[in-house]
Amino acid sequence: MPNKENxxxxxxxxxxxxxxxxxxxxxLADENLKYEWxxxxxxxxxxxxNQSISFFIQDNHLIALTRxxxxxxxxxxxxxxxQIAQWNTTQLAPSVSFSESNTxxxxxxxxSLWIGNGISINQLGAFSLLALESFIALWNRWEINVPELITxxxxxx
Numbered sequence: 001m002p003n004k005e006n007x008x009x010x011x012x013x014x015x016x017x018x019x020x021x022x023x024x025x026x027x028l029a030d031e032n033l034k035y036e037w038x039x040x041x042x043x044x045x046x047x048x049x050n051q052s053i054s055f056f057i058q059d060n061h062l063i064a065l066t067r068x069x070x071x072x073x074x075x076x077x078x079x080x081x082x083q084i085a086q087w088n089t090t091q092l093a094p095s096v097s098f099s100e101s102n103t104x105x106x107x108x109x110x111x112s113l114w115i116g117n118g119i120s121i122n123q124l125g126a127f128s129l130l131a132l133e134s135f136i137a138l139w140n141r142w143e144i145n146v147p148e149l150i151t152x153x154x155x156x157x
Contacts, residue, residue, distance in 0.1 A: 020062065023121060024055050027128045049152060050139050053132065060116035064131035068107040068139050070149035080105055083145065094134050109138055
């Protein structure tokens with residue numbers, strides 16, 4: 001029997017993202033994942049040994065953004081751009097990008113969900129868990145392609 005409680009639509013104001021993000025936090029807790037709030041309580045952070053993940057609301061979208069822990073050097077930008085282009089043209093999501101920092105390249109990926117008309121708990125759960133799963137799959141693939149960039153221990157992961 002369908003659970004009517006989970007089908008309720010959450011009307012979320014983009015000026016007050018706390019209610020929706022608290023629901024994401026509950027989903028993470030149900031999956032036994034640790035999380036932390038930003039000081040302003042507008043960004044929910046979690047992650048795994050190889051990536052950090054943030055959930056936040058921007059322009060009527062729930063954004064799930066991941067940053068990979070590997071950091072290619074700036075001189076590999078052409079190769080990284082080729083790999084990003086290949087991923088983005090063959091995969092629906094997440095969208096991968098990079099930016100430059102003083103120490104090299106920062107690899108990012110994101111998924112977004114329109115929430116302007118509200119969303120149900122089921123939709124929120126599906127989006128949150130699919131975002132996590134797609135980020136795991138993405139960075140696992142990168143780690144196979146560029147194992148030399150893995151500088152962290154994975155024994156306890």
